[in-house]
Amino acid sequence: xxxxxxxxxxxxxxxxxxxxxxxxxxxxxxxxxxxxxxxxxxxxxxxxxxxxxxxxxxxxxxxxxxxxxxxxxxxxxxxxxxxxxxxxxxxxxxxxxxxxxxxxxxxxxxxxx
Amino acid sequence: xxxxxxxxxxxxxxxxxxxxxxxxxxxxxxxxxxxxxxxxxxxxxxxxxxxxxxxxxxxxxxxxxxxxxxxxxxxxxxxxxxxxxxxxxxxxxxxxxxxxxxxxxxxxxxxxx
Numbered sequence: 529x530x531x532x533x534x535x536x537x538x539x540x541x542x543x544x545x546x547x548x549x550x551x552x553x554x555x556x557x558x559x560x561x562x563x564x565x566x567x568x569x570x571x572x573x574x575x576x577x578x579x580x581x582x583x584x585x586x587x588x589x590x591x592x593x594x595x596x597x598x599x600x601x602x603x604x605x606x607x608x609x610x611x612x613x614x615x616x617x618x619x620x621x622x623x624x625x626x627x628x629x630x631x632x633x634x635x636x637x638x639x640x641x
Numbered sequence: 642x643x644x645x646x647x648x649x650x651x652x653x654x655x656x657x658x659x660x661x662x663x664x665x666x667x668x669x670x671x672x673x674x675x676x677x678x679x680x681x682x683x684x685x686x687x688x689x690x691x692x693x694x695x696x697x698x699x700x701x702x703x704x705x706x707x708x709x710x711x712x713x714x715x716x717x718x719x720x721x722x723x724x725x726x727x728x729x730x731x732x733x734x735x736x737x738x739x740x741x742x743x744x745x746x747x748x749x750x751x752x753x754x
Contacts, residue, residue, distance in 0.1 A: 571685075
């Protein structure tokens with residue numbers, strides 16, 4: 529299956545700033561997704577990252593807050609903009625394809641102070 | 642829409658005890674079913690999966706059988722170890738080209754010596 533390298537693994541950020549999280553896959557994947565996992569909670573899908581076009585956001589998530597890029601089939605970024613303490617979560621990227629199912633990055637643990 | 646209902650935790654077991662974590666789902670069509678494990682401070686790892694009715698997924702002593710008649714995918718292990726302490730997530734993939742996953746809320750398992 530595909531292997532996803534996600535970075536940073538953790539960060540502590542000041543409120544009002546932005547953080548960009550990167551995911552690099554070691555092979556081409558059909559789909560890439562970004563999830564948020566709030567403390568003690570399950571995973572919530574933020575958006576589907578579309579290669580070469582705007583991401584598709586789930587209800588409650590907007591592009592201005594969570595801009596996403598996917599310039600090719602192996603790389604995607606998620607930016608958490610104008611952060612507040614409520615954005616403190618684990619953010620995970622995922623890749624999916626027909627031949628290997630789903631793979632997750634190791635996650636980015638974000639703390640906003 | 643699709644949903645996954647997972648047994649509430651936390652679950653605390655003694656080493657070598659039998660483990661069952663219940664998972665039921667609601668979906669249209671013929672979903673794929675997954676169990677993911679999240680060890681402390683890490684991302685999600687695929688534990689096992691089943692793609693059609695009556696399939697049994699197995700890995701590391703864990704098993705789950707895709708039961709369409711009861712819409713269930715319960716996770717079992719005959720003898721748990723301290724190293725199995727983690728959060729376990731049941732998930733559903735609706736397929737049909739979407740590749741999106743729907744997660745249960747997760748069950749935290751603690752195994753004590």
